Amino acid sequence: MTGGPGAREVRNSEGGIRSVIVAVGDELLLGRTVDTNGAWLAAQLSELGVPVVRKATVGDDRDAIRDALHHGLEDAAVVVFSGGLGPTEDDRTRDAVASALGLELQLDPEVLEALTERYRKRGYDILPPANRKQAMVPRGAVALANPAGTAPGLVLRTGGKLVALLPGVPRELKALFPAVADHVRQHLGDDLHPVHVATLHTTGIPESVLAPRVEEVMAGAPPEVEVAFLPDLTGVDVRLTVRDRSAREASAALEAARRALWPVVEQYLVPDESGDAARAVLSRLGERRWTLGLAESCTGGLVAKRLTDVPGSSAVLRGGVVAYANEAKTGLLGVDDVLIRSQGAVSEAVARAMARGAARVFESQCGIGITGVAGPGGGTDEKPVGTVFLAVAVPGGEVAEHHVFPGDREAVRVRAAQAALALLLRTARAS
Amino acid sequence: MTGGPGAREVRNSEGGIRSVIVAVGDELLLGRTVDTNGAWLAAQLSELGVPVVRKATVGDDRDAIRDALHHGLEDAAVVVFSGGLGPTEDDRTRDAVASALGLELQLDPEVLEALTERYRKRGYDILPPANRKQAMVPRGAVALANPAGTAPGLVLRTGGKLVALLPGVPRELKALFPAVADHVRQHLGDDLHPVHVATLHTTGIPESVLAPRVEEVMAGAPPEVEVAFLPDLTGVDVRLTVRDRSAREASAALEAARRALWPVVEQYLVPDESGDAARAVLSRLGERRWTLGLAESCTGGLVAKRLTDVPGSSAVLRGGVVAYANEAKTGLLGVDDVLIRSQGAVSEAVARAMARGAARVFESQCGIGITGVAGPGGGTDEKPVGTVFLAVAVPGGEVAEHHVFPGDREAVRVRAAQAALALLLRTARAS
Numbered sequence: 001m002t003g004g005p006g007a008r009e010v011r012n013s014e015g016g017i018r019s020v021i022v023a024v025g026d027e028l029l030l031g032r033t034v035d036t037n038g039a040w041l042a043a044q045l046s047e048l049g050v051p052v053v054r055k056a057t058v059g060d061d062r063d064a065i066r067d068a069l070h071h072g073l074e075d076a077a078v079v080v081f082s083g084g085l086g087p088t089e090d091d092r093t094r095d096a097v098a099s100a101l102g103l104e105l106q107l108d109p110e111v112l113e114a115l116t117e118r119y120r121k122r123g124y125d126i127l128p129p130a131n132r133k134q135a136m137v138p139r140g141a142v143a144l145a146n147p148a149g150t151a152p153g154l155v156l157r158t159g160g161k162l163v164a165l166l167p168g169v170p171r172e173l174k175a176l177f178p179a180v181a182d183h184v185r186q187h188l189g190d191d192l193h194p195v196h197v198a199t200l201h202t203t204g205i206p207e208s209v210l211a212p213r214v215e216e217v218m219a220g221a222p223p224e225v226e227v228a229f230l231p232d233l234t235g236v237d238v239r240l241t242v243r244d245r246s247a248r249e250a251s252a253a254l255e256a257a258r259r260a261l262w263p264v265v266e267q268y269l270v271p272d273e274s275g276d277a278a279r280a281v282l283s284r285l286g287e288r289r290w291t292l293g294l295a296e297s298c299t300g301g302l303v304a305k306r307l308t309d310v311p312g313s314s315a316v317l318r319g320g321v322v323a324y325a326n327e328a329k330t331g332l333l334g335v336d337d338v339l340i341r342s343q344g345a346v347s348e349a350v351a352r353a354m355a356r357g358a359a360r361v362f363e364s365q366c367g368i369g370i371t372g373v374a375g376p377g378g379g380t381d382e383k384p385v386g387t388v389f390l391a392v393a394v395p396g397g398e399v400a401e402h403h404v405f406p407g408d409r410e411a412v413r414v415r416a417a418q419a420a421l422a423l424l425l426r427t428a429r430a431s
Numbered sequence: 432m433t434g435g436p437g438a439r440e441v442r443n444s445e446g447g448i449r450s451v452i453v454a455v456g457d458e459l460l461l462g463r464t465v466d467t468n469g470a471w472l473a474a475q476l477s478e479l480g481v482p483v484v485r486k487a488t489v490g491d492d493r494d495a496i497r498d499a500l501h502h503g504l505e506d507a508a509v510v511v512f513s514g515g516l517g518p519t520e521d522d523r524t525r526d527a528v529a530s531a532l533g534l535e536l537q538l539d540p541e542v543l544e545a546l547t548e549r550y551r552k553r554g555y556d557i558l559p560p561a562n563r564k565q566a567m568v569p570r571g572a573v574a575l576a577n578p579a580g581t582a583p584g585l586v587l588r589t590g591g592k593l594v595a596l597l598p599g600v601p602r603e604l605k606a607l608f609p610a611v612a613d614h615v616r617q618h619l620g621d622d623l624h625p626v627h628v629a630t631l632h633t634t635g636i637p638e639s640v641l642a643p644r645v646e647e648v649m650a651g652a653p654p655e656v657e658v659a660f661l662p663d664l665t666g667v668d669v670r671l672t673v674r675d676r677s678a679r680e681a682s683a684a685l686e687a688a689r690r691a692l693w694p695v696v697e698q699y700l701v702p703d704e705s706g707d708a709a710r711a712v713l714s715r716l717g718e719r720r721w722t723l724g725l726a727e728s729c730t731g732g733l734v735a736k737r738l739t740d741v742p743g744s745s746a747v748l749r750g751g752v753v754a755y756a757n758e759a760k761t762g763l764l765g766v767d768d769v770l771i772r773s774q775g776a777v778s779e780a781v782a783r784a785m786a787r788g789a790a791r792v793f794e795s796q797c798g799i800g801i802t803g804v805a806g807p808g809g810g811t812d813e814k815p816v817g818t819v820f821l822a823v824a825v826p827g828g829e830v831a832e833h834h835v836f837p838g839d840r841e842a843v844r845v846r847a848a849q850a851a852l853a854l855l856l857r858t859a860r861a862s
Contacts, residue, residue, distance in 0.1 A: 023486075026659055029482070029484070030473060030477050030626070031474025032470070032630070032661055033663070034466075038459075038466065038488065042459070046461050052462075053489075054460075054495070056485060056486065059484070071502075087642070088642050088646075089646070090657075090658075090659050128639065169662070171839070195461070208581070211561065212559060227520075228457055228458060229521075230458045237463065241461075299739075301736040301739060302732070304736075305732040305735075305736045308730075308731025309840075309841070309844075313731075319753050319756055319759035319763070321751070322753070324744075325745070325793065327749070328792075362758075375742070407579075409740075413740075
């Protein structure tokens, strides 16, 4: 397991150690649950300097868990499991890993006390019997107290490698990971090789147009910088990666690449580290002390949702109207009924009137108006599904755009919300 | 690869064949992207009768892709890849799989023509050179036309097994999967053993309370029915699974289990197959020909977004107001300013006034009002972060609830939106 015949290299060419993530749960193999833990853990492990070489997902099955553990230990110095630590019968990770490593399970009095106390606070006199197994800890393992739930995390050392078991509930996993990171640093600190990443978040340019332009520039950039393009419905992220260099070298190479790419990407950039156009809008408007009101039809509250996802958004966002019915457009937003009848509810004139109306009713400097056909029904020859009119009102100006977005209802809504935020971003910069 | 020494069993104990999913992409290992394809593919393959025994995620790396292919063919009769078929340099799945199977890549004139035509429509006279490699097809492979993007899907047969390559863009993958399913049915049809699943979607009861009640009932249910609990922020799904039985036997066993569980779960059920409380609200209100108006503060448009995610929601949802600023609560919704000053904006009285106001301004039979402290800031001793007041107005009645939801901003918002929909669902049933 730790270097015998057939064992593969757990280090990369520069001696950096690597990790494997294993998600456990029948629900993942049946497709009932999307595994968001994997991406979160991968980002944490990469930053920590233990790049992930593989993620695996297996069912609530002892043999599969054992195989995944052995396969992981062949390729990596750190193996992180998520899921299967709960109180129910189908939670088998603890047992399977302990037995695969030949470790007995022992009742941990501290964990038992913490569990009992947790249930006492919730009004239970005794610990439900099923939860008792959550206090069983493999011999030699360290139990990590779970501030957010019942299942403690577990860290085991085996032949110079680390195996961590974390609960599958995302907020519990997130609460426990820092303790795992401490163990990794403590035991493998000399071998950590952080990956250095810089991301340029673009919106409004397709990958097929952006990629050749970027690749042309990168032909002349430092060769240690790798480029990847990550498209989604809101735009294309250009990810620059440097591996196995010191922090100073990596930072210089990334900065050089970023400067070289600037002329190509600048007009499409989302100027926020997160790449979130909503955050960028809030900070740009915040700097100018402008407030915002929304009038959404086909996006149905998605722009409001994206903005209010951000803590502190209330300093900029005064509110929004989801105006699905025409009466809401006329009554609440003051859109002229004659305009709706002459131009149609899905029209540039109505989008502009909605943007102005939103700014007026919320007494804000800026307004966004969105009207369109998200589908699947409602399309016509003249205004097919995907037709969206966007308008933005800012002090001293007003702009509108007409799009026909591809994709299904969800895609049209996501693209329309993103385009509206991007339009406000550009308009607020220019004005 | 197909039964030699060391090959493991690709069939389960009943002779059914199994599948492995491999997601390819550095972005997945760096945690920049959440893999939603895996869950979707897993659900499709399970239904098709090719249960997924493992999912693997590897980087844009030839060796890793080759190893994942070989490992997959050891354990499964169907291996489905997603990602790495794009036009850029870091797209390596096509090449790696072809070379691992010893298949030459050949230019496919039909694929080339389809690509050229696609770009012609978008205003490009010639195909961008990078896209030309997307027309290269491994010898013997079937190319699947991609209606939603540039990368064709590929299906290969090797030693009685099937390998499918699909693009990583979710809507392209979804558009191409039915053709893969056809190939699976055509070549492996006799060995398909569909998994039969019934799910009871509950909301408003914690897993630790629900699970023992369900397990007690299931002790007397048909033994071939497996039970799993899938908790998330919106509730707990109870999943009942029957494997390796005929459709008729499975259906009878599932129905018996469902009937036995009914008294335990009935009051917590979300009465829609999707488990989506928004869909359930729309159909219940639709049956009664009631319309709905929303007034959201801390959920910031999330309830509106969830309802308008559903096609056809405009028949029920008239509109909504995201009333972040107090002025929006008073001005747009008619909430009494004195009430806000005496009780606070986060109070039961204001939630009730918002629900009534929403019904009034949108001229709808029903209204929802939500006000609370989503955090991270804004909490007090009396009204800590997580405090949410919900109110629902329906013809002839009005109800309110007070919650203190655990978790971060996002968790509070998701729980509050779900609780509001569940409250309306119960109230609309009872009234």
